[in-house]
Amino acid sequence: MPNSNSNPLCNTINSNFYNVLVTGSKGQLGSEIKELSSNYSYNFFFTDRSNIDITSKDSIKEYCQINNVNVIINCAAYTAVDKAESDIENADLINRKAVKKLSIVAKELNIKLIHISTDYVFDGKNFKPYCEEFQTNPQSIYGKTKLDGENEMRDINPINSIIIRTSWVYSFYGNNFVKTMLRLGKEKEELGVIFDQIGTPTYAKDLAKIILDIIPNVNNNKVEILNFSNEGVLSWYDFAKEIMKMAKLNCKINPIETYQYPTPAKRPHYSLLNKAKIKKEFNVEIPYWKDGLDDCLKRLGVRK
Template structure:
């Protein structure tokens, strides 16, 4: 039974992984209080002591707007810590799954992004996440994959779905951006995909894959469907990005092409409405 280290275990994805695991492996779910992944010596000690054979890195600095004024910390978690994990993966021949983001792109495409498309991040968050990817590829540990995802939500943590549910109960109307397009990712669906992928990983060069739920929509469409499924009376009005300025620039187009991950690992990816339905039912909000 392999020993599997999951970092960022209190986040959305790490929490969903914890819900899904079975007894065929020994999982070590860690957060900063257990393992500080910005401490290279601490990582080495933990991996040696626990005889870690797989690392699933769910840890990230995800406060996109805050990162604009906190680049040093964002870089420590999204880049340097990832570099340290890749180094121990290389030294110990550990399988390594790292979660990245659509923010490595600038959002100016008109076709769904494939893994080989040129990266061009427009925010500190995107730049630090790309730096983490580049560190992994430079170190190039065997049996390593990078999974880029988008618009993650879950029954855990803070996210768009929870915010819409709260505001939908408090307000009669709400303005939501309609000119940013992509696909939501239900963290539990991604977590299940990771568990399905791990036993199949076998590659000499680092491979990048894209994963989100199926379909395409705007944040406005997403909010409308949340209100519909939860039977909330809040009216959703479409607004432009320029009407809702934020410190960090968001990609206008975040649609990810998932053909590679589906073909390589024989995955069936759920439709976004099905993921939302499951999430809301789990939360007791589906009416």
């Protein structure tokens, strides 16, 4: 059974049993799912490149058949945004081709597929929060390959499957902006952080919990797209300021513009996601971004 804090809609789990394959299980989201897994009665299979090749249909299908998998959570992704600009083949392999293979197997074996995508599918030129149906226009190879993966999945259309677009992911696990700021905050007296890119951080633990809670209620005839990030609006500068404040680090954060910190890949200037759809369809409450950051910093041992 889900723990008592889980979404009450998930009580339907009594009449179902889920064998859940988690790909990319050593990444930020996969690791958070693994930590939360003991709160759920699902039977989990945590995998990575060492025990399943998600670029091979045969490898995926064999694994799913042997283990009677009926839910796949695809956390695997090529997320090195700047490296992708020069490593197009590998970015395409993981972000598009692997999603296509997973979708084919999901359709053939009637498996629910939950796939994680990104705010980078948008160009960031909007001035109001992006809804799921808004026009996509990726400005980077990473964003393009993630959108291509979405389109492959939607074309194949495994039933009872969803795409969750998220943004600015960080976690207790892996390498991320929060950990970078904590490290630099201890090493330097001041830092320049971009203030003209606006969005919302996503605490991977909060996303993981939402995914696990909604599994029993994913029931649709065509692939649906949902947005998820924590609540709130801020810039990377604001995020860095709050990290330093909560961690009680004396590093001064200076606001800089994007052009002052050039990168190979172009980032969206505005990528705030409208979460009305996931809240309405699954009756979920989304935590405020500062609450997620507070929890993460406590787990990292920098807050009491």
